[in-house]
Structure formats: structure tokens, C-alpha cells
Amino acid sequence: MGADTQKAIFEAAKSLIETKGFSAMTLRQLAAEVGLQPGSIYRYFESKDALLQALMNQHMLSLLESWNKVEGKGEDEDEDEDPVSRLRAFVAFHIRYHIERRADVIIANLELRALGDDYRADVVTKRSHYEANLRAILAEGVKAGVFPQVDLEVAAYAIIAMLTGVCFWYRSDGRLSIDEIIEVHQKLVLQGVVG
Amino acid sequence: MGADTQKAIFEAAKSLIETKGFSAMTLRQLAAEVGLQPGSIYRYFESKDALLQALMNQHMLSLLESWNKVEGKGEDEDEDEDPVSRLRAFVAFHIRYHIERRADVIIANLELRALGDDYRADVVTKRSHYEANLRAILAEGVKAGVFPQVDLEVAAYAIIAMLTGVCFWYRSDGRLSIDEIIEVHQKLVLQGVVG
DNA sequence: CTATTAATCAAACGAACGTTCGTTTAATTA
DNA sequence: TAATTAAACGAACGTTCGTTTGATTAATAG
Numbered sequence: 001m002g003a004d005t006q007k008a009i010f011e012a013a014k015s016l017i018e019t020k021g022f023s024a025m026t027l028r029q030l031a032a033e034v035g036l037q038p039g040s041i042y043r044y045f046e047s048k049d050a051l052l053q054a055l056m057n058q059h060m061l062s063l064l065e066s067w068n069k070v071e072g073k074g075e076d077e078d079e080d081e082d083p084v085s086r087l088r089a090f091v092a093f094h095i096r097y098h099i100e101r102r103a104d105v106i107i108a109n110l111e112l113r114a115l116g117d118d119y120r121a122d123v124v125t126k127r128s129h130y131e132a133n134l135r136a137i138l139a140e141g142v143k144a145g146v147f148p149q150v151d152l153e154v155a156a157y158a159i160i161a162m163l164t165g166v167c168f169w170y171r172s173d174g175r176l177s178i179d180e181i182i183e184v185h186q187k188l189v190l191q192g193v194v195g
Numbered sequence: 196m197g198a199d200t201q202k203a204i205f206e207a208a209k210s211l212i213e214t215k216g217f218s219a220m221t222l223r224q225l226a227a228e229v230g231l232q233p234g235s236i237y238r239y240f241e242s243k244d245a246l247l248q249a250l251m252n253q254h255m256l257s258l259l260e261s262w263n264k265v266e267g268k269g270e271d272e273d274e275d276e277d278p279v280s281r282l283r284a285f286v287a288f289h290i291r292y293h294i295e296r297r298a299d300v301i302i303a304n305l306e307l308r309a310l311g312d313d314y315r316a317d318v319v320t321k322r323s324h325y326e327a328n329l330r331a332i333l334a335e336g337v338k339a340g341v342f343p344q345v346d347l348e349v350a351a352y353a354i355i356a357m358l359t360g361v362c363f364w365y366r367s368d369g370r371l372s373i374d375e376i377i378e379v380h381q382k383l384v385l386q387g388v389v390g
Numbered sequence: 391c392t393a394t395t396a397a398t399c400a401a402a403c404g405a406a407c408g409t410t411c412g413t414t415t416a417a418t419t420a
Numbered sequence: 421t422a423a424t425t426a427a428a429c430g431a432a433c434g435t436t437c438g439t440t441t442g443a444t445t446a447a448t449a450g
Contacts, residue, residue: 165356
């Protein structure tokens, strides 16, 4: 029975933190949302901070694992697709994942400073590992002569910021579908506005 | 004499909110930073919320005014520069402004949800006015045939997210100068990674 | 059916919160 | 110099925070 309750706490916490922020969310609000007394939350988390740490770590691991599944799926075959295809795949994956897990992403991006130093360093490291995947694709493209010379670090930051930005304005009842949004971004990343 | 104190409160608040977030910042911390007693802050702001509102409004007005100065400087002459030049100018302005006013920008982007509904709506409107400047440049480029067809709304969101992202990783003692960072972004915005 | 463990409640804890207020000090004006 | 205003103090207000604790109910096992 406890597993369901923990999941309920996680989900309610995500929603509350997404809309109000971690510091502004109180354990009384969280408990009320789940249908518990405030003290009962401590059966599942040893502190409010530990709850945020769990959410963050969960998200970062899931993000890394999800991308690895997308890229490494072929194992033997299609291991070495061309850089353009891989970059297009990264754009599609990143946007789709960030829209589907909006709350996790917003928490991971906005609540880093609410984390203790040690845990923040860990999250930053994991994020850097994720970004390294994009840098590797860009580096390969530059090496193959498909992409002109560009600063890999800045380009990776820029592209990720651009893609992550989607989940701050996307609405499921909006004008464009996710696929259409992905297409626009693939074009922008690859060719810019002048094409 | 009071004007200096108010400025000191503003500056200390910006710094504290930038690093800890608005909800996590206490008036006792803020007062200590300025060298005041907590209650004394209420000579200058009628509430903690009003302080955030003032900071946000200040920033949005300054941002809009600063861009207007950059674009409208020629008055009669160079009013109609080509879209590429105007877009390059926008990229340079946005990055430079966001690096120079890091604290204001981070607050405006991360603390929207700490604002009351009315004030948030006002800030969102002002931000939309700023974004309209970029959309207008893009629209002009498309109309002139310099830029291929593109969704103006999505493209503007994407470009602004990319540029604003700089102030989350930029360090003044970093590898690249601001001018170099601007150059990389101008190239990415205009031509993407394939060029 | 009973004993044991797990899950939750209800109540309270001390600390810290934003805010108020009467008083005191410093500066300005007359 | 005396009267007035501005600025800051210092202490307290009621409230709410995260957290702890001991009793109570629900589920499981022997």
C-alpha cells in the first residue's frame, strides 16, 4: 500500500512545485493534496529537502536513460548515422521529452538553487553528461565537414536552451502540434532563419 | 538620504533573490544585508510582494526602453536597415543586456509565479511587447524574401530562449568574451549549424 | 484468532516568518 | 537654538513553518 502513497506524494509534489516553487510549497499543502496529515509524509521522506533531491535525481536519471535508449537502439546496425540525422533525432527527442515531462523539467531547471551544494553538484554533473551527447553530435558533424567550425560548448548550450524553452509556452490546445513544433526547431537548429 | 537606502535594498534584494529565490529570501536576511532592522524595510515597501513587483516592473520597463533606444536611434536615417542587420543587432543587444543585468533577468524569468495574478499578467504583457520587436524583424525578413517562410511565433520564442540562456552559464572569467559569444549566436540564429 | 508490523492520525514543538508599532536618534527647517 | 520631520531601532505580534512524538487504526503473519 505504501508504494501507491509514495507515488501520490511524488505526483502532488511535482504539480505543486511546478506551479508555486519548492520554497513556496508547504508540507501542509502537499499533505492535503494527497489526503494525509503533514507528519505522515515523513514515513516516505526524511525531510522536505530529501523529497526535492529524490525528484531531481529521478528526473536526471530518467532523462539520461531515455536518450540512451533512443540513440543506442540499433546496437549493431545504424550505429553511425550521419550527424544531420542524429541532430534531428536529438531535437525531436528533447522537445518531446520536455513537453511530456513538463513538471520534472521545470523543477530541474528552476529549483537547482533550492538544492544543497552536494546534491546540486551531482545534478549539474548529470546535466553535463546529457549535454555531452549533443556536443558529441556537433563535434562529429564538424569533423566530418558537414557542419562548419563552431564553438561546441556555446552551440550546445544555445541549442538546448532553445529546445527546453518550448515547455514554458507549449499548450496542448495550441495552434501547432508537437510534430510541427519539432519541425520548426529542426529547421532553426540546422539552417537558422536565412536557410 | 532615504534614496540611497532604497537603492541598497533593491540591490541587496536582487542579489538575494537571484541566488536563493524570492520565497526563500527572508526580510531578515535582506535587512541584515543592508544593515537595517527587518521592520525598517517597510519605510520603503509596503510588503515583501510589493518589493518583487517593483523589481519586475522596473526591469521590464528598462528592457523595453533600452531596445527602443537601440533601434530608434537614427530617427530619420538608417530607419530601414535590412532584416539581417536588424536581427544581428537584436541578438547583440539581447545578449549584452542580459549578461549585464543578470540578476534582473533571472528574477524576471524565474519568479513570475511568485507574483500575484494581476502583476504577473502585466509583466507577461510587457514581455510580449518586447518579443513583438523580434517577431517584427522576422516578419520583415520573410516579407522581403530574405528569410524563408517560418512560424514567427515559434521562431521568436526559440531565438529568445536561446539568447536568454546565455546569462545562466556566462562567467566573466570564462573562455570567451561577450563579443565572441554574440558572434556565435548571430551565426546560429542566421545560419544554424550547417551554415 | 492473536500477535506483529505498517500506515496514518492528532497534537504539539520550537523556530522562523512577515508585519506592526511606539520610541529614539539624526537631519532639516524656522 | 527650538520645532519639525525623516529614518531607523528594538521589541513584540499572531501566524505558519518543518518536524517530532505517541497513540490509533489497518494489514499481515503465525
